[in-house]
Amino acid sequence: MRLRSLVAAVAATALGISLAACGGGDSDGASGGGSGGDQTLTYWASNQGTSLDNDKEVLTPVLEKFTKDTGIKVNLEVIGWNDLQTRIQTAITSGQAPDVVNIGNTWAASLQATDAFLPFDGDAMNAIGGKDKFVPTALATGGKEGTDPTSVPLYGLAYGLYYNKAMFAAAGLQPPKTWEEMVAAAKKLTVPAKNQWGMALAAGSYTENVHFAFINAAQNKADWFNGEGKPTFTGDGNVQGVLRYLDLMQKDKVANPSNAQYDNGTKSVNDFATKKVAMVINQNNADSSIVANGMKAGEYGVVPFPAPAGGEPVASHVAGINLSIFKNTKNKDAALKFVNYMTSAQTQTTLGKPFASLPVLKDAKPVFTTDEAEAATFQDVYNTKSKPLPLVPAEDQFESTVGKAMNAMFAKIATGGTVTADDVKAALKTAEDQVAASS
Amino acid sequence: MSLATEQASPAATRPAKPKTKRGPEHRPGLNRWLPYALLAPAVLLELFIHIIPMIVGIWMSFVKLTKFFIANWSSAPGAGLGNYKVALDFDNAVGQGLLKSFGVTVAFSLITVAFSWVLGMAAAVALQPEFRGRGLVRTLFLVPYALPAYAGILTWNFMLQRDTGAVNHVLEQLHLSDGNTFWLIGGNALVSLITVAGWKLWTFAFLTLMAGMQSIPRDLYEAASVDGAGNIRQWRNITLPSLRPVNLVLVLVLFLWTFSDFNTPYVLFGTAQPPAGDLITFHIYNASFLTWNFGTGAAMSVLLLIFLMIVTGAYLLVTGRRSRRA
Numbered sequence: 001m002r003l004r005s006l007v008a009a010v011a012a013t014a015l016g017i018s019l020a021a022c023g024g025g026d027s028d029g030a031s032g033g034g035s036g037g038d039q040t041l042t043y044w045a046s047n048q049g050t051s052l053d054n055d056k057e058v059l060t061p062v063l064e065k066f067t068k069d070t071g072i073k074v075n076l077e078v079i080g081w082n083d084l085q086t087r088i089q090t091a092i093t094s095g096q097a098p099d100v101v102n103i104g105n106t107w108a109a110s111l112q113a114t115d116a117f118l119p120f121d122g123d124a125m126n127a128i129g130g131k132d133k134f135v136p137t138a139l140a141t142g143g144k145e146g147t148d149p150t151s152v153p154l155y156g157l158a159y160g161l162y163y164n165k166a167m168f169a170a171a172g173l174q175p176p177k178t179w180e181e182m183v184a185a186a187k188k189l190t191v192p193a194k195n196q197w198g199m200a201l202a203a204g205s206y207t208e209n210v211h212f213a214f215i216n217a218a219q220n221k222a223d224w225f226n227g228e229g230k231p232t233f234t235g236d237g238n239v240q241g242v243l244r245y246l247d248l249m250q251k252d253k254v255a256n257p258s259n260a261q262y263d264n265g266t267k268s269v270n271d272f273a274t275k276k277v278a279m280v281i282n283q284n285n286a287d288s289s290i291v292a293n294g295m296k297a298g299e300y301g302v303v304p305f306p307a308p309a310g311g312e313p314v315a316s317h318v319a320g321i322n323l324s325i326f327k328n329t330k331n332k333d334a335a336l337k338f339v340n341y342m343t344s345a346q347t348q349t350t351l352g353k354p355f356a357s358l359p360v361l362k363d364a365k366p367v368f369t370t371d372e373a374e375a376a377t378f379q380d381v382y383n384t385k386s387k388p389l390p391l392v393p394a395e396d397q398f399e400s401t402v403g404k405a406m407n408a409m410f411a412k413i414a415t416g417g418t419v420t421a422d423d424v425k426a427a428l429k430t431a432e433d434q435v436a437a438s439s
Numbered sequence: 440m441s442l443a444t445e446q447a448s449p450a451a452t453r454p455a456k457p458k459t460k461r462g463p464e465h466r467p468g469l470n471r472w473l474p475y476a477l478l479a480p481a482v483l484l485e486l487f488i489h490i491i492p493m494i495v496g497i498w499m500s501f502v503k504l505t506k507f508f509i510a511n512w513s514s515a516p517g518a519g520l521g522n523y524k525v526a527l528d529f530d531n532a533v534g535q536g537l538l539k540s541f542g543v544t545v546a547f548s549l550i551t552v553a554f555s556w557v558l559g560m561a562a563a564v565a566l567q568p569e570f571r572g573r574g575l576v577r578t579l580f581l582v583p584y585a586l587p588a589y590a591g592i593l594t595w596n597f598m599l600q601r602d603t604g605a606v607n608h609v610l611e612q613l614h615l616s617d618g619n620t621f622w623l624i625g626g627n628a629l630v631s632l633i634t635v636a637g638w639k640l641w642t643f644a645f646l647t648l649m650a651g652m653q654s655i656p657r658d659l660y661e662a663a664s665v666d667g668a669g670n671i672r673q674w675r676n677i678t679l680p681s682l683r684p685v686n687l688v689l690v691l692v693l694f695l696w697t698f699s700d701f702n703t704p705y706v707l708f709g710t711a712q713p714p715a716g717d718l719i720t721f722h723i724y725n726a727s728f729l730t731w732n733f734g735t736g737a738a739m740s741v742l743l744l745i746f747l748m749i750v751t752g753a754y755l756l757v758t759g760r761r762s763r764r765a
Contacts, residue, residue, distance in 0.1 A: 082710065086728055092510050110731070116510035204624065204711045258602050260624055263711040327510075393506065400729040407711050415625035433532030437525050438505070438732035 039334045040073040042098035044087070046321055048155065048355040050288060052078045058354045066341050072334045085396075092116040097326040099335045103151055105141040105322040106389045106399065112143040112150040113393035118325040118332070119148035127336040128152065128343060138360040141318050141388050151322035154342060155351070156358035157283040158382040159215070159316035160302040160374075162290070167278045175301060179219075179244070179308035182279070186254035189278035198254035200268035200277040203410040204261045206403025209245075211317055211389075212281075213402050216241030218314040218387050219307040224402075229392040233402065233432040239424045242406065244308070246424070250413045260407075260414035269293075272300075281305050283319055284378045285356040287369055302374045304381050315385040320360065358382050394435050401431035493744075499737035506731040515734070522738035533726070537739060539714070540722035547633060547718060548697040554637040555693055559644025563652055564674060577649075584642040592706040595635045599623050599707075623708060628716035636703045640696065644689060651685035652678065687758050695747060719743060 043063075049055045055078040063074040077098070079087055085107065091097035092114050103111060111117060118124060120142070125131050131139055138156055142149025161182065163175055167189055176182035186198025202208035214224065222237025232238075249255045256277075262268050265282055266289060272280035273293030280286070284302075291297060304315035323342060325335045341347060348359050349367055356368040358378055366375040389395060405427040409419045500522050502508075508515035528534040562580055566573055583591060598605040599622035611618030622631045659677050668676065679686075701720040704712055712721055723743070727736030 089509065089728065089731070093512060095510075110506060114506050114510045206711060257621075261601055261621070263709050396506075397730045400725070404711075408714055411621075411624035411713055415621050430532045430535075434536070434730065437531055437533045438726075438730045438735060 038073065039071070039331055040075055041100060041331055041334055041338055042075045043077070043338070044084075044098045044101040045076060045078045046084055046102040046104070047078055047080045048285070048321070048357070050292060052080060054354075058351065062347060062350055066338065069341075070334075070337055072331075072337065074338065091326070095328060097328060099326060099329040099331050100338055101324050101326065102154065103322050103324050105138075105151070105153065105318065105320045107396055108142055108149070108151045108322055108324075109144045109391045110393055110396040111324065112147070116327055117150035118327045118329070118335075119143075119150050120152060121148045124148075124336060127333075128340040133343070133361055135360055135362055135383065137318050137383065137386065137388070138320065141320070141391070142322060144391050144393070151324040152339065152343060153320055153360035154323045155321040155355055156360045156382055157285055157319035157321075158358060158378050158386055159211070159281055159283055159305050159319065160378055160381060161279060161281050161305045162272060162286065162300050162302050163279045164272070164275060164277075165299055165301050167275075175303045176306055177303070178306050179311070182306050183248070183252050183254065186248070186279060187252060190254045195256075195276065197256045197271075197277045199248060199279045199281075200262070200271040201248060201255045201259045201281075201410075202262045202265045202268045203249065203255070203259040203414075204263040204407055205265060206407050207399060208265050208403075209406035209410070210399045210403035211319075212245045213238070213242050213406060214317055214389055215305065215314055216245050218317075219311040221312050223390070224398055225390045225392050225394070229394065231394065231398070231432045231435045233398075233428040233435075234425055238428060239421055242409075242424050242428070243419070243421055246406070246409055246413060246419055249410060250419060257414035260410040283316075284358060284368060284374075287356045287374075288354075297369065297371055302377050304377065304385055313385055314387050315381045316387075318382070318386045318388045320357070397435045397438065398431075401434045402428065405431050496737050496740055499733055500741045502734055504732075504734040504737070509731070509733065518734055522734045523742070525735050526738045526742060533735065536717075537719075537722065540717045540719045543629065543715065543717055544698060544719040547629065547636070548694055551633050551636045551640065551697045552690060552693045554633065555641040555644045556690065558637070558641040559646075559648050562641075562645045563648040564678070566649065567652060580645055581642050583638055584646070588639065588702050589706055591639060592635055592703055595631075595638075596623070596707055599631050624711075624713045626715050628708070628713040632704060632707065632716045632718070635707055636697060636700060639703065640693060644693065647685060647689050648682060651682045655681045691751065691754055695751070698747060699743070 045055060045059060047055055049058055056076065059076055059078070063076055067073050081104075084102075084104070088101060088103065088111065091101075092111075097116070120128070120131075125148075134153055135156070138153035139149065141153065142151045161176070163185075168175065168185070171185075171188050173185045173188065174181075176185050188198070190196065190198040217224065217238040218241075220237035220241045222235050222241060224231065224233060224238065226232050249257065249259065259268065265286070268277075268280050269282055269286045269289045270293055271277045272282075272286075273290040273295045275295070287297075290300065304313075307313050307315070323339050325332070325339065329335050343360070345361055345364060348361055348364060351357065352359060352367040358366050358368070366379050369375050390398060392398075409424065409427060413419055501518055501520075502515040503518040503521070504512055504515045525531070525533050526537055529538050566577055566580075597603075601607060601619065601621050601623075604622070606622060607616070607618045607620055610616040610620070621627055655678065659681075660673055663673050663677060699720055700718060701724065704716055704718045704721045705724075708716055712725075719739075720743075723736050723739045726739060727733050
């Protein structure tokens, strides 16, 4: 008898372990709740503030208010940018998904292609307050053109050229209006002996790099995909745009070669905030980092990222965060209520300052800074000088292949090599082939 | 259920046992089932942790599992050998990338294994004679092995930074370089990768070889010494041949580990891995998760598995034959 119970126990334990292994994630992916008064939504928020904890602190009272108003509880998890895309992929594959999730708006068309997200069709759109409440360019990032979007804008962001006012004044310079002026000013402010550089670039970050590949090519009126969604990476406008950006380190030598190791935007912003560099191109959420690193508001100014003389005045892509609902949610109505709440004027105003975001709602005023000139500059860039990244399913592949190709080219320059237009073209051809082979 | 009925009989025959003193063979039911019962948990776990995922992986390599199908992956259309063709088409970017990454991985594995083995052997030999503090030194040598991989590699990442890293600082102080060397991008990335992987691995070689040396009879050395053999001669003619079985397994295990190492490049380089440090596992991860092409990624994984199986088989065959001859 003893043996029998021992065997039974061992078998049960083994079975239990394997079942637990299969079912793992059930609890944390719970989209349950479901019935009656105690509905619970699971919400994955992206990291917007200075840390994951900071995000929790900022969001908790906002979510508590939602619970108070509607009786719907919200189970919050804040996810860092490095993990978010993989977590979303895993959620799509396993079906163990949250109800509502933040996505980078550039992924919208790629995620839409998975068919795992709820389309905001007429009814769903009405439930969240109608499409007319959003800034049209922001809403346009929600999915492929001509389809019902599967995401709606939550926080708006745009690139701007931050400059150090004192450094510019000491060198007798005006804030640049063209690319040529920007390079001339950067050269004048580059003093390698003092370890001072004109600009800082996040040259080791493929996501940052691909944004500048896009913006610089857009200034040359070039596109990365044709009307059928096929990659057209090797066009002259793209090659010249990429080379122009690489030349900031290669030919103009206004950026420290060490920047080739900067694998995220925070490092270049820190160099600017600690006054090692005179200029940095970053999205408006850099404000909180700059101030946290000791630079005071008023010590820096912002102008649109300039195009070369005669170029298209594109100063940014339409950057920002969107909100999506997983199609398999058991709490569709509650999720729609939540999206409506997060994109309401009141919530936007509450979160606009701590997350340094631009409003995605028509007629709303930016609240992320007290500097009216800065607010106006960013709002102008976002509303009139920005272009959405390609709204095609292969957008994520464009980001990874072209971004990584740029990382490698910056690394080559930093370690003493030379990158010619032909090299850029060859690298972009490889990226294009990779996209073509896997789509 | 049959298990329970089978077990009823041995319980009934138990009183006979003291008389015969012949043990389990007198209890045929138990004798037959006990080994399986004891193996069952391991087999079940093996099934769920290795076998089933492997079968799923092989299945994935034959379907077109892109972003368009991952939400409902059982409905992905068949791809035949399409994924393999893409992975092995060396005229195309994907195939070329895989080939380059394969070359990097071969170089990385061979050098890392050699480096770890030499270091481990040197340390094991040096710590054979008894001396004061030997225990402490042995313990210190095991630190890289005991440290969580993530923490150790991350520390290397800090030390290898160009402007703020300790490595450049020390090299500059020693007048060995101007302190401006890039270690994590460009060609040096492979050197860094080998150093970090070797640092992580050599203590395992050390531990294994030291344990192996403990089993070599001391009198062999004493006899050799009386015959006038020096340290090197003793090492070559006694230590090395005696460690042969240990070395066969050790080298194979080290090679398999380094060839499929994912942690080191992932933590050392982050998402911005340089072409010179593009190891095959990380390459497959990128192919699957960055370009959302899980079918091609799975095909690459299966190719890797086949390659490692061939290498292992050939290695065991060749070394086994040599052992038999010797």
